[in-house]
Amino acid sequence: MRNKFYSLAILLLLPSACATSSGNTNKDLPPLPSGMSEIRSISPSTTKDDDLKPILALTEKAEIIGLGESAHTSEGFYQAKARIVQTLVSKGGVRSIAFEDSFVSVQSVNDYILAGKGSAKDATQKLYRVWHSKTIADLFDWLRTYNKEHPTDPVKIFGFDFANGTQTLAALSDYSNNDLGPLQKEIKACSALIDDGDKASEALCKSCIDLGAALAQESGKTFDRTAGISLGFAAKRACNIKDIAKRNSIRDEGMAALLTMKLKDPTTIKKTLVWSANGHLQKVANNPAVRTMGSYLQEAYKDKLVVIYIAADRFDTIPQFDFITPQEKAAPGSPEAWLATYQRDYIFADLSKIPLETMGLTEENKSMATAYIDGIFYLKHSPVMKLYE
Numbered sequence: 001m002r003n004k005f006y007s008l009a010i011l012l013l014l015p016s017a018c019a020t021s022s023g024n025t026n027k028d029l030p031p032l033p034s035g036m037s038e039i040r041s042i043s044p045s046t047t048k049d050d051d052l053k054p055i056l057a058l059t060e061k062a063e064i065i066g067l068g069e070s071a072h073t074s075e076g077f078y079q080a081k082a083r084i085v086q087t088l089v090s091k092g093g094v095r096s097i098a099f100e101d102s103f104v105s106v107q108s109v110n111d112y113i114l115a116g117k118g119s120a121k122d123a124t125q126k127l128y129r130v131w132h133s134k135t136i137a138d139l140f141d142w143l144r145t146y147n148k149e150h151p152t153d154p155v156k157i158f159g160f161d162f163a164n165g166t167q168t169l170a171a172l173s174d175y176s177n178n179d180l181g182p183l184q185k186e187i188k189a190c191s192a193l194i195d196d197g198d199k200a201s202e203a204l205c206k207s208c209i210d211l212g213a214a215l216a217q218e219s220g221k222t223f224d225r226t227a228g229i230s231l232g233f234a235a236k237r238a239c240n241i242k243d244i245a246k247r248n249s250i251r252d253e254g255m256a257a258l259l260t261m262k263l264k265d266p267t268t269i270k271k272t273l274v275w276s277a278n279g280h281l282q283k284v285a286n287n288p289a290v291r292t293m294g295s296y297l298q299e300a301y302k303d304k305l306v307v308i309y310i311a312a313d314r315f316d317t318i319p320q321f322d323f324i325t326p327q328e329k330a331a332p333g334s335p336e337a338w339l340a341t342y343q344r345d346y347i348f349a350d351l352s353k354i355p356l357e358t359m360g361l362t363e364e365n366k367s368m369a370t371a372y373i374d375g376i377f378y379l380k381h382s383p384v385m386k387l388y389e
Helices: 006-010 050-059 075-091 103-115 120-125 134-149 165-172 181-195 202-216 225-238 244-263 293-304 335-340 363-372
Strands: 036-038 064-067 096-102 156-161 272-275 305-315 346-350 375-382
Touching (some): 036 050, 050 075, 050 305, 064 075, 064 293, 075 134, 096 103, 096 244, 103 120, 103 225, 120 134, 156 244, 165 181, 181 225, 244 293, 335 375
Parallel strands (some): 064 305, 096 156
Antiparallel strands (some): 036 346
């Protein structure tokens, strides 16, 4: 879901610019400052990727690469991300992808890209509905092909968001004669709580949060710590259903816990790309009531974390997703509005290489801007997602 605090954070980001104009020649356009480079296309089918060399250079020494988007259900953002993922896998050493969906749903994607179980379409439709995009399904097909061609060095994918009550129950239930058998009644009550926060009572909330914490401390024969962490944070979030800021903060804290737990797993590749929303990935929380996932990652990984925002002057979203609003024009004073003056379609800006005097911000805001993210990929326009159903 698009984070409301993202619009505040992005106002602090410095100017960057874009590329590949529609019909204009470079001599007709304002020159791009140092640190900005033109991008030819966002199409994942683009055969040459020399225009993405600045992204490869920025992420070369990173262990964690956060790749964001201004809003879900906007196809241009997905196309840009898919193209970047392909390049970072092919030439940037990425072998793990952490995806903003539950660990249960994403397992179907992993089964497909590693073993060819099912299809890309089926795997995509098991994800949350904001990801039901043909571009994303095509990316999973591309990863499947890549893994077939590199059987000894495959790409893996895993989820780091909470499971819903039904998924949590499935992940922790249906066991006969195992170590969770005596807890089935409690697990079912907690799963119902996750799906309906109105059922929360102080006693049930404490019981479910404590149960999640206990299960997170050890792996059983038929479950792992992921399910326990997910249960605890999902219950905690459901128990704060009326406090939106706290719910958002709990979600980011829980996603950070799930993600860092997986990143510490010795079977996870060090070079991991995190597919998420811009607001979750920002390295500094501008709203004290909502600490971001990125701030936890920054604390743990410091200079080994690189975050790239993907933003647009205007973007379209699916109307029936009433919690995700389109953007007709970037807010005055925002980086996207500044980038629009360059009259190009796409650009990548490496914020570490842009001269401070070109930022157009106060010295204080310049330092804050570079603390939030490391790069920004600008689109003039991101069209609405085409549902793949």
